[in-house]
Each structure stands twice: as structure tokens, then as C-alpha cells.
Ligand SMILES: Cc1cc2nc3c(=O)[nH]c(=O)nc-3n(C[C@H](O)[C@H](O)[C@H](O)COP(=O)(O)OP(=O)(O)OC[C@H]3O[C@@H](n4cnc5c(N)ncnc54)[C@H](O)[C@@H]3O)c2cc1C
Ligand code: SF4
Ligand code: SF4
């Protein structure tokens with residue numbers, strides 16, 4: 001069994017990357033496992049939302065961390081390696097990692113940081129046309145379109161969208177789903193994408209459907225942009241209109257009347273939900289299904305019930321890139337403290 | 344080996360600036376790990392910062408306590424500040440203390456509100472915050488439990504973006520706390536009655552009915568705000584601030600707790616508005632980062648060097664260095680090697696060209712030579728200057744990208760090092776047909792002002808070209824991030840086409 005790493009980090013997203021880099025700065029050898037061929041996780045695929053000035057979305061930090069991790073001698077990066085099992089063993093942690101060909105490698109370390117991230121909520125089950133209409137996409141998909149095209153294009157014809165609707169809180173703040181958490185990032189993130197779209201295309205009109213705007217005091221103040229309409233309502237269903245437009249219906253909060261409008265593109269701001277993979281790995285380590293209790297809870301922290309096992313980033317609840325980076329640095333510090341206590 | 348060496352070294356000395364629970368938390372974490380904490384002796388009023396020179400690993404700070412100034416040397420500085428809040432009573436016109444006030448007044452005697460009506464007000468004339476939501480919801484639940492009072496929350500945007508808050512909101516609603524959300528401050532009419540409680544009038548968005556409340560008490564939020572001493576600390580340490588006055592700017596290069604000055608760490612109430620739980624983790628992390636031997640400075644062979652014989656002591660470099668890396672002592676200027684980030688801003692701005700960047704600073708990027716097929720016609724010779732923090736990464740990250748033929752690519756630690764002279768030299772001496780600067784977006788420059796300076800110099804160069812009858816469009820600047828692969832490709836293509844259209848530079852100028 002391969003050894004020599006003092007800590008294993010599972011997941012090479014914002015959190016895993018910074019956990020590994022911080023450990024290396026402290027002189028601690030790390031094995032960083034990432035199931036995808038590329039490091040970066042979800043946010044490693046996001047676009048820059050700067051118009052003239054940076055809007056501090058954090059996405060470009062991932063590119064810098066990926067570069068740094070590749071250069072850092074103390075970080076052994078294993079991309080294309082999925083952690084398929086993790087358990088406590090001999091006072092440490094044993095992880096089985098499999099590559100795409102199914103070849104397995106066993107890795108052992110004294111401490112383990114679980115930074116395997118989240119799953120974007122899958123909105124297929126909602127009546128909003130996701131998965132049925134080409135022009136209903138998620139905010140995650142819009143990030144990827146923006147990164148690739150440097151523009152907001154309609155999937156149906158690859159033309160710039162002239163009218164866009166963002167619908168917030170999809171899969172978050174939803175008691176019926178049992179999702180009693182705010183995903184924290186989708187308001188600022190979608191508003192930044194909306195503003196970027198408006199800056200790129202002066203003809204564009206955008207409607208932004210929301211419950212409460214989180215973390216965007218600046219945008220709330222600027223809300224009188226004539227091409228951006230903030231509407232405090234959540235449309236419940238969508239149907240297909242002419243030219244593959246999407247017709248949304250909602251109760252207008254100002255008039256109290258039912259309103260309908262057709263949009264070129266509808267973006268569902270899906271929330272951050274627990275990853276089944278994280279849940280499975282954590283269960284194997286703790287011997288119980290502990291993620292649902294931990295996820296996004298007020299008492300959550302980088303510590304787990306098991307000494308030497310830490311969690312960081314969205315694996316343990318919704319948080320921004322900035323918070324994931326800080327969380328991971330703290331997890332790295334706690335891992336170091338743990339190992340010193342064992343000496 | 345490494346570790347032993349460190350153990351033999353002196354205990355790290357860390358200055359804490361700030362007081363309150365977060366400072367205590369950080370101080371104990373530091374002490375637990377063998378550090379000597381300065382500025383935070385339990386029980387004592389903490390000293391005020393009066394001055395600071397030096398660099399990461401060796402700061403000399405002047406501290407004032409009881410009117411006496413003391414000098415200390417410390418390895419690192421951890422700024423925590425002090426929790427500070429603002430009460431927007433005046434904004435709402437609610438200054439009558441019998442019927443409106445802070446949460447503490449309610450919590451003194453939570454069971455005395457039986458049969459009474461209490462309204463919590465937030466986020467209408469002020470900006471709400473998660474920590475206010477947390478306090479309000481906890482207090483509202485307590486009131487419900489202890490006294491069964493009628494409890495209302497009237498808010499603008501309910502800030503629930505923190506762990507546990509949405510659940511708490513759900514619990515409060517289930518317990519009978521009524522939440523009204525209004526769309527603007529104007530939607531709420533507040534009138535005061537002589538010697539009586541206030542009268543609140545508004546339309547409920549859900550039922551569209553007028554609601555009138557005459558609460559026995561209106562609870563006003565205590566909104567987190569930067570403590571007023573931070574401005575002085577920022578100015579003495581030469582730190583960037585954010586738009587509210589907190590000590591971590593919005594620049595993502597400073598994540599998680601860094602500043603523009605290596606060795607100065609900001610956490611807790613000094614860094615941002617955050618919930619108590621976040622502040623607690625931040626202060627532990629702040630202590631940790633004060634102990635980690637990070638190498639924030641650039642490699643020494645890339646740093647700036649001042650030729651003291653050419654220097655005329657204009658102090659431009661001293662003032663302009665974004666990382667506080669130029670040290671002034673007895674009229675002599677030196678570059679601090681633990682602080683210099685090799686941005687080159689000082690060298691580009693020095694009026695006497697007295698500052699040189701050492702070897703290897705301007706790295707010609709031969710790894711990515713032009714490979715695009717030749718076009719036949721005129722192929723302009725273009726000099727591209729990329730930033731190692733943004734455009735150089737974006738260029739490297741894409742496999743299907745190659746620079747146009749005849750491009751010479753240079754990567755710099757920061758475009759702030761691209762001097763006006765270097766731009767003109769490229770055209771004049773090196774006979775480039777075009778010069779393209781690919782800088783960072785404003786606010787995303789690792790060295791703060793570097794990208795702005797680069798763009799300004801490109802503008803100046805354009806003006807000079809125009810003045811001598813040349814095409815001002817031969818020089819261009821574009822801003823990009825490390826993840827802007829497509830924008831980079833588009834910028835390079837556009838510029839190449841532009842220069843191709845202008846044609847070859849006239850040899851005689
Ligand atoms: C649509 C959307 C937009 C957002 N926009 C912003 C924004 O603008 N700004 C912002 O600050 N935040 C934003 N966020 C939040 C941001 O995505 C997260 O903060 C960040 O991705 C968290 O990083 P992480 O490392 O915790 O998780 P992830 O990004 O999920 O990374 C986890 C990594 O672990 C890997 N992994 C998982 N399981 C295994 C396994 N078994 N073995 C090996 N590897 C594994 C995954 O492949 C992945 O690379 C947004 C979120 C969404 C959904
Ligand atoms: S990716 Fe985000 S943080 Fe980076 S420059 Fe663009 S807007 Fe700023
Ligand atoms: S950040 Fe905004 S969109 Fe996301 S869950 Fe919270 S309130 Fe809803």
C-alpha cells in the first residue's frame with residue numbers, strides 16, 4: 001500500500017486544492033485525489049464575470065490554484081482517480097482509488113480531508129421544463145456556456161439570447177424537499193451573470209425572479225438598470241412558446257395579477273445539495289449516514305466525529321469559493337494539529 | 344531537519360491588533376503553538392498601533408499604551424479589530440427609547456412581554472445582514488416561548504445565507520412568528536404618537552391587505568460595521584480596504600486572510616461583516632496563518648533592486664509600491680526581500696530609471712511559439728505582454744490555442760512592470776508592428792494598481808504615436824482573468840487583424 005503522504009485529500013475543487021496547498025506550505029506531504037481528468041471541481045469550470053472591473057466571483061482563483069498544485073513538490077496529484085472507498089485503519093485512513101480503467105490503488109495516511117464537494121440540484125422533476133426544453137438550462141450550464149462562448153447563447157440555435165429569465169432558489173429554501181438551507185451563492189452568482197449579459201448585449205432584457213436577494217447589497221442598489229427587472233415571485237411552471245421561447249407565468253407582486261411572458265432563455269438557479277458520493281464516503285468512514293445531519297447545519301465545522309477526519313468546502317454545506325478556500329485552510333491546520341498530537 | 348531548525352529558532356512573535364472574544368481566541372491558539380503574543384495580554388487594554396516599518400518576519404512596530412510609546416519587533420501582524428455595530432434608529436425615525444430600541448432591551452426580561460406585540464425591523468432603510476437575522480430569529484423564538492407575545496418581523500431582503508438560518512426561519516414561522524417582506528423602505532409608513540407607541544402601516548405582499556401594527560416595542564437591528572479604528576490601522580500599515588472600510592479588499596488574490604502586505608493577516612471583525620461562527624473560525628485560521636512559514640514574496644532573483652547612485656530620492660517608489668516593499672532609512676531606499684512581489688511597478692515609474700528588475704523577470708515565453716499556419720500576406724510582428732496571474736495562465740490552459748505567427752510573448756509577474764519606455768522600445772528599436780498588453784481586470788490585479796498603470800501607459804504610448812504621425816492603434820490593452828480562455832483568444836485575434844489591417848510599421852520615424 002502506497003504511503004509517504006501524511007494526509008489524503010479527496011476532491012480537487014476549490015476546497016481540496018487549498019487544503020493540499022496549505023498543507024504543503026506547512027511542510028506536510030499530501031496526496032490529492034480527483035476523479036476527473038482536470039482539477040478544479042465545479043468552480044474550475046466557471047466563467048469570469050468581470051465587465052470592466054472584477055466582480056470578485058472568485059472563479060479565476062481556481063485556475064491559479066490548479067497551476068500551483070501542479071508545481072508543488074509536496075502535493076502528489078492523482079487526477080482521474082476516484083476514491084471508491086475510505087475507511088479507518090490502523091489508527092489512520094485507508095482509501096481505495098480507482099482510475100477510469102478500473103485499476104485500483106490503495107493509499108494510506110494519518111489524516112484525511114474529505115473535500116469531495118456537492119451536487120448541483122437536479123431540477124428535472126420540477127414543472128419548469130428542464131430536460132424537456134432546450135432553452136431551459138441551469139445556472140451551472142450557463143457558467144459553462146459563458147466560459148466557452150464568452151457570451152450568453154441559446155442552446156436551441158446558438159444565437160445570443162435577447163430576453164432571459166433567471167429563477168432563483170431552485171432546490172434551495174424548499175421545505176417540501178426538506179432542503180431547509182439557502183445555497184448562499186446563487187443570488188450573487190446569477191446576478192453577476194445577468195449583469196455580464198446586459199453589459200455584453202445592450203438589447204438584452206433580463207427578468208430576475210427571486211425570494212430574497214442574498215449577499216448582494218450593491219446589486220440591490222443598482223436594481224434600477226432599465227434592462228434588469230427584479231421580480232419577487234417564483235414562477236411555478238413553464239411551457240413552450242413560439243420559436244422555442246419559454247413562456248413563464250407568475251403572480252406579479254406589484255399588481256397581484258397573473259402575468260405571462262415568453263423568454264429566449266430561462267436559467268434555473270439550482271442550489272447546492274449534498275453529493276451522494278460524499279455521503280457514501282462519509283458513511284463508510286463514520287459507520288453511519290451522517291451527512292444529512294451535518295450538511296449546512298449551524299453547528300457544522302471542519303471537524304467530524306472521528307479524530308483525524310476533517311471535511312472542507314461544499315462537501316459539508318453550501319458555501320462560496322472564498323469560504324471554501326478559508327474552510328480548507330482551517331481543515332489543513334486542524335489536520336496538522338491532529339498529527340502533532342499523535343507524535 | 345527542517346523542524347528542528349525551526350525549534351531552535353526563537354519563538355515566533357505575533358502582534359494582535361484588536362480586542363474581544365476573537366482576539367482572545369486567536370491569542371490562545373497562538374500561545375498553544377508556542378508563539379509569543381504581543382499586544383494582547385489578558386485583562387489589559389490593548390495598545391494602539393502608532394507606526395510600523397519592516398517586513399514579513401521582521402516588523403518593527405510602535406505601540407502606544409497609557410500615553411507611552413513602546414517599540415517591538417514581531418514576525419507577523421494579525422489584525423482582528425473589534426466587533427462594532429450601527430443602529431439605524433435615526434434612519435427609521437425611531438428615536439423614542441420607550442417604544443423602540445435594541446434587542447438587549449427585550450431580552451433583559453423576555454417573559455415580561457406577555458400579551459404584548461413586538462416588531463423586529465430590518466433591511467428596509469438599512470442593509471440587513473446574516474448576523475442580524477440570526478439574532479432576530481433567536482430572540483423572536485425566545486419571546487414566543489417565554490411570553491407568547493405577538494411577534495412580527497418586517498424586513499426587506501431576509502438575509503439567510505449562512506448555515507442554519509433557513510431552518511431557524513422555518514422554526515420561527517412554525518412557532519407563530521409572522522414575517523412580512525416589503526419591497527422598499529417607502530412601503531412602510533411609520534408614525535409616532537404623542538407619548539405612545541409607534542404606528543406601522545404597510546401592505547402585506549401576500550394577502551395584498553393593509554396591515555396596521557401598533558407594537559409595544561420595535562426592535563432595531565445592530566448592523567455590523569467596520570470599527571472606526573480600522574482606518575488608522577490601514578493607513579499605518581499601508582493596507583487596502585474594501586468599499587465599506589474593512590481591511591480585506593474584495594481582491595480575490597487576498598483570499599483567505601491575506602493583505603497586500605506580506606505578513607499582515609486580517610481576520611474577524613477587521614476583515615468583513617460575518618456571523619459569530621465565521622468570526623470564530625477566522626480567528627483560529629488567522630492565528631494559524633500567522634504561524635505558517637508562507638513564502639509570499641517573489642523569488643529573490645526576480646525582485647527589484649535600487650541603484651542608490653542614480654536615485655534622486657523622489658520617493659516615487661516608496662509611495663507607489665503596492666506591497667510596502669520599499670524601505671526608507673536615513674535617506675536610503677532599499678527593497679525588502681520578504682515583501683517584494685517583483686511587480687516591477689517601481690521600476691516602471693522611477694523617473695531616473697534607477698530601479699532594475701533582476702534577471703529572469705521578463706520571461707520570454709518560448710514555450711508557446713506561433714504555430715498558426717502562415718497566411719501568405721503580411722504577417723505583423725506583435726509583442727504580447729502577458730501577466731503570470733491571469734493571461735499567461737489562460738493561454739497555457741488551452742491546448743487548442745496558439746499564438747499567431749511572428750508573435751513574441753513575454754510573461755511578467757504583473758503588467759504594472761510594463762513601462763512606457765518598454766512599449767516604445769518594442770516599436771522603435773525592436774520594430775514591432777504592434778504591442779498588446781494583456782492585463783488583469785481592475786480589482787483583480789495581484790499588485791492592486793498594476794493593471795491600471797499598464798492601461799494608462801498604453802494610452803500614453805498611443806498618444807505619443809499619434810503625435811508623431813503613427814497609428815495609435817498599434818498599441819492596445821485588454822483585460823482578462825486566468826479563466827478567460829475564450830476572451831484571450833478573441834482579444835489576440837482581434838488585435839492581430841487590427842495590426843494586419845494597419846500594415847507594417849514605417850521604418851523611418
Ligand atoms: C451554478 C453555481 C454557480 C456558482 N457560482 C459561484 C460564484 O460565482 N462564486 C462563488 O464563490 N461560488 C460559486 N458557487 C459555489 C462554488 O461552486 C463552490 O463554492 C465550490 O465549487 C466549492 O468547492 P468544493 O471544492 O467544496 O466542491 P466541488 O467544486 O464540488 O469540488 C469537489 C471535487 O471533488 C471531486 N470528487 C468528488 N468525489 C470524488 C471522489 N470520490 N474521488 C475523487 N474526487 C472526487 C469532484 O470531481 C470535484 O472536483 C456556485 C455554485 C453553483 C452551483
Ligand atoms: S473570474 Fe471573477 S474574481 Fe476573477 S477576475 Fe473575473 S470576476 Fe474577478
Ligand atoms: S442564494 Fe439566493 S437563490 Fe440561492 S438559495 Fe439563497 S436566496 Fe435562493
Ligand code: SF4
Nearest residue numbers: 654655657658660693
Ligand atoms: S523612484 Fe527612483 S529616483 Fe525616486 S526614490 Fe525611488 S529609486 Fe530613487
Ligand code: SF4
Nearest residue numbers: 664683684686687689
Ligand atoms: S517590484 Fe513591486 S513589490 Fe517589488 S519593490 Fe517594486 S513596486 Fe514593490
